[in-house]
Amino acid sequence: MTVKDDQSELPFETTADVDVTRWDQVVHFADVWVTSPARIVWDDFRTRVGLIILSVYALMGTVGVLFYPVPRLNAGPRLVGPFENFEYILGTTATGQDLLGLMIHSTPFMLNMVIAGAVFTSTMSVVVGTLAGYKRGRTDQILMGLSDIALVIPGLPLVIVLAIAIQPENPLVVGVLLTINGWAGLARSVRSEVISLRNEAYIEASSIMGLSTSSIILKDILPNIMPYVLINFMQAGRNVIFASVGLYYLGLLPFSGLNWGVVLNTAQKSGALNGFHALHWIVVPIVTISALVFGLVYFSQGLDRIFNPRIRARHSKTMESDSPEDV
Amino acid sequence: MKWLLKRVAGAMFTAWAALTVAFVLIRLLPGGPMDFMRAQLLSRGERGAQSSERMDAIVQAYTNIDPNKSLPEQYLEWFVALVQGDLGMSLWHNEPVGNILFDALPWTIFVMGTALLLTFTIGCGLGALMAYSEGSRFDYSSSALFTLMNSVPYYIAGLLFVYFFAYNFDLFPPRGRVASGVELSDPVAFYGSVLYHGALPILSVVLTGFGGWAVSMRGNSISVLGTDYMRVGELRGIPRRRLVLNYVGRNAILPLYTSLMIAVGFMFGGSVILERIFAYPGIGYYLVQAVNQRDYQVMMGAFILITLAVVIGIFIADISYNVIDPRLRANEAD
Numbered sequence: 024m025t026v027k028d029d030q031s032e033l034p035f036e037t038t039a040d041v042d043v044t045r046w047d048q049v050v051h052f053a054d055v056w057v058t059s060p061a062r063i064v065w066d067d068f069r070t071r072v073g074l075i076i077l078s079v080y081a082l083m084g085t086v087g088v089l090f091y092p093v094p095r096l097n098a099g100p101r102l103v104g105p106f107e108n109f110e111y112i113l114g115t116t117a118t119g120q121d122l123l124g125l126m127i128h129s130t131p132f133m134l135n136m137v138i139a140g141a142v143f144t145s146t147m148s149v150v151v152g153t154l155a156g157y158k159r160g161r162t163d164q165i166l167m168g169l170s171d172i173a174l175v176i177p178g179l180p181l182v183i184v185l186a187i188a189i190q191p192e193n194p195l196v197v198g199v200l201l202t203i204n205g206w207a208g209l210a211r212s213v214r215s216e217v218i219s220l221r222n223e224a225y226i227e228a229s230s231i232m233g234l235s236t237s238s239i240i241l242k243d244i245l246p247n248i249m250p251y252v253l254i255n256f257m258q259a260g261r262n263v264i265f266a267s268v269g270l271y272y273l274g275l276l277p278f279s280g281l282n283w284g285v286v287l288n289t290a291q292k293s294g295a296l297n298g299f300h301a302l303h304w305i306v307v308p309i310v311t312i313s314a315l316v317f318g319l320v321y322f323s324q325g326l327d328r329i330f331n332p333r334i335r336a337r338h339s340k341t342m343e344s345d346s347p348e349d350v
Numbered sequence: 351m352k353w354l355l356k357r358v359a360g361a362m363f364t365a366w367a368a369l370t371v372a373f374v375l376i377r378l379l380p381g382g383p384m385d386f387m388r389a390q391l392l393s394r395g396e397r398g399a400q401s402s403e404r405m406d407a408i409v410q411a412y413t414n415i416d417p418n419k420s421l422p423e424q425y426l427e428w429f430v431a432l433v434q435g436d437l438g439m440s441l442w443h444n445e446p447v448g449n450i451l452f453d454a455l456p457w458t459i460f461v462m463g464t465a466l467l468l469t470f471t472i473g474c475g476l477g478a479l480m481a482y483s484e485g486s487r488f489d490y491s492s493s494a495l496f497t498l499m500n501s502v503p504y505y506i507a508g509l510l511f512v513y514f515f516a517y518n519f520d521l522f523p524p525r526g527r528v529a530s531g532v533e534l535s536d537p538v539a540f541y542g543s544v545l546y547h548g549a550l551p552i553l554s555v556v557l558t559g560f561g562g563w564a565v566s567m568r569g570n571s572i573s574v575l576g577t578d579y580m581r582v583g584e585l586r587g588i589p590r591r592r593l594v595l596n597y598v599g600r601n602a603i604l605p606l607y608t609s610l611m612i613a614v615g616f617m618f619g620g621s622v623i624l625e626r627i628f629a630y631p632g633i634g635y636y637l638v639q640a641v642n643q644r645d646y647q648v649m650m651g652a653f654i655l656i657t658l659a660v661v662i663g664i665f666i667a668d669i670s671y672n673v674i675d676p677r678l679r680a681n682e683a684d
Contacts, residue, residue, distance in 0.1 A: 171360075172367045174612065175660045177619030180637055180653045184375055187641065208612035265503045269623040272505070273638060296513050305513070309506050317501035324497065324565065 067329055073322025080315050084130035094124030105303045114303040117293045122286075122307045129281040132194045133264070133315075136282075139198030140205075140263035145256045147206035149248070152213025153240055157221060167214070173207035179266060183275050192279035201266045202259060209255050216248050250330035257323035261316050268312055283308045353672060361665040368657045369432065373425055376650055377415065387412060387646065390441065412439045412647055437651035442643045447651040451633060455655055457527050458625065458632035461548050462617045463663075465555035470610060472556065473563025474603060478594075480564060481571030481602075493568070496561030505623045508554035512627060515550060522550050525629030551628045555617070563606065570602035600674060607671045614663035618656050633659075 064070040097119045105114040105122075113122040155166040182201055191197045220226060221244075229239050270276045271284025278285050286308045295301035387409055410416040414431040415424050431438075437447035476496070480489045516524035523529070529543040574580065575598060583593050621634030629635070633652050640648035 168363075168367075171364050172371065174615055175364055175368050175657060175664060176371060177615050177653075177656045177660055179619040179622045180634075180656055181619075183622065183637070183641055184649065184653060208608070211608060261501075268503060269505050273623060273626055275638065275641060296509075296517060299518065305509070309502075309510075312503065312506070313498075313501045316503075317498055320497055320501055324493075327569070 063329055064325070067325045069321050069325030069328065071325075073318050073320075073325055076314060076318030077322060080130060080134065080318070083127050084134045087127045088131055091124055091127045092121075093128055094121040096120060105307070113307050116286075116289070116304055117295070117301065122304065125281060125286050126283070126307065126311050129283050129286065132280050132282045133267075135194040136198035136201070136267055137260045137263045139195040140202040141198075141256045141259040143199045144202045144206045144209060144259040144262075145252050148209035148213050148255070149245070149252055151206065151210040153217050153244060153248070155210070156214040156217025157236070157240055157244065159218075163214075167211070170207040170210045173204040174211075176204055178204055179270070182266065182270065186270075186276050190277050192277055194280070194282075197267065197276065198263055201263050201270075205259060205262055209252075209259070212255075213248055213252065216251055217244055220244055220247055250326065254323045254326050254330070257319045257326075260319050264312060264316055264319075283312050354669070357665065357668055357672070361661055361668075365658060365661045368661065369429070369654060370425075372650060372654050372657065373428060375653075376413070376428075376646075377421070377424065387441065390644070412441060414438050432654070437654065438647040440640075440645055440648045442640070442645040442648070447647050450636060450648060451651050451655055454631055454633045454636055455659065457630070458618070458621050458634060458656075459659060460544075461551050461625075461630065461632060462555075462621055464548070465552045465559070466613060466617050468552065468556045469559040470563055470606075470613075473560035474567045474606070476560065477564040477567025478571050478598065478602065480568040481575060481598075484568075484572055489568075493565060496564050498561075499558055500561035500565075502558050504555045504558045504620065505627050507558045508551060508624055508627045511550045511554050523547050527630055527632075547630070551624055551630055555620075555624065563609075566606060566609065567602060570605055571598055574598050574601045604671070604675055607667065611664045611667050614667060615660045618660050618663070621656070 064074055099111050099115045099119045099121060101115060101117055101119050106112065107114070111121045111123070113126070115121055116125070151166050151170060155163040178201075181204060185200060185203065189196070189200065191200050226239060226243050229243050234242075267276070267282070268284040268287065271278070271282060272287045272291070274288055276284075278288075287305065290296075290301065290304040290308070293301070293304075295304045388405060391405060391408055406417050414428045414436060416427065417424075419427070435448055435452075437451065439445070440447050440450060443450060476492070480492055483489050511522070512524055515521045523546065527544065527547050528540065529547070532539050532543045534540050580593070580597055583597055588597075618634075621632055622637055623634070624630070625632045625635035626638045633655055637649055637652035637656070640646070640652065
């Protein structure tokens, strides 16, 4: 690399003479952004279990859909129990649909909805919380007033009322709708995190150096609250799953495409709740739903332990060895 | 007392703003209650529905909104009626919405309030226990177990309870708030029956909910246990009981209060699904019923009442937070 003459005088703009090859850059980038985080995630029991579960669902929703046949009506015998017939491993419904197929082909809808809702919640809460916490004053008052209002409007009734008017069918729209006021609580927490960060010396230094608000927020504050937001991203995903399955089960959202709540709804309508003949029809969706939520929550708990040194303040050794002798 | 007045004013402002949102929902949503009502009256062939004046009068009688007036006037009239407890008329039942809903509200508050208090108390207690035995087998296994229980949606637990204990084993009633024929004049039988009917809904919320609180409480307690003032307290020989309650308990519970306030909204909102599953005629039950009957007055009435219940619930949580944490009052007095 050549050094331009006019820049050589400036202390911070001199470039190193050593050549860094493209490959070195790739390796370094991979180490910082892929290998190291992956190693940290893999080291903690919770994040490992959570990651495995989440990967299974991600595979179900992407590759599984391509290879597993679409479950058609009356394709198989009615109400086959689970593990009775190798062709229909989790059993069939009263209309002869393969349950495993139903679960797999519902996954893309669910995942799209969950991701849309979680992204919406996180973005809203980060924007609102950071602005309020960093700007303080009038901005803070208005934004927190708004989030107080969003906080008291009960989510599910609001979604039900809005769903009547909007009739959402796209999973992405459903996801956003389900979290339409779910950002408020998280925005408050983000705000208090930002307020405590704001008094840190390095942020004060940045603002004395005359850096713009946007660059302080982007470079100094956001990286510090990201772990916190990531954890709450998972929690938001859990809330979307809970709300959506409940509303689809009660038939309060318009059915569009397959999802686990709809499967439960059909099971209930076909009388699967009366007697034990169709128990698997209810249990299979329930286990599918709960396992995904467990994966999300366990992963976020593990992340919390990794990012949040407070939780392991008393016995910092347990983090490394995880053995009871350290107590 | 200045802080208390401030809180009351804040809560009233929030309530007013939330009600205004409800008005906007009623008035402005395309295909919302007003238009729907008009269409429904027309299709029903209501007497004189053909003339638009007569129609407007009927709409006003049901919704407290006169379509001919300007928007601010509509808002004002609607709001005044609301403050007087007038929620409009039900199109389906043909009686005032208030008659249907005011009766249902206490039951929802009973079920959800009890469930929330139990969830919070049990969660905090167990979380503190887990923190004290941090790293032990009890700690690890209960963390995993509680998280697993926390992953089951509360209404799914409810569904399973109804399925097993009510439909198939006949141990608990599958629907209703109190056995028919039991009157308040016999308090023992009455409250016994109320608890019997409320047990499964409450249990399904508590069993699936306390795990989340326990895990958070565990984290908070561990960080308090690691602080210097705990060490100093121990060295000074402060009795263990006081250390546990005043030092750890208070400081670990305080951060949970924000979540508690969020939970109030979630709980009352959740009554919509829970009460439907247990066929428990609380306010959420009527909301869903009204949606299915396209009875928008009852639906919006339930929406408004649930919102007000949440405002009051959050207000109570906020006040008790101020009582527990004297620092807040001190700060605001300046």
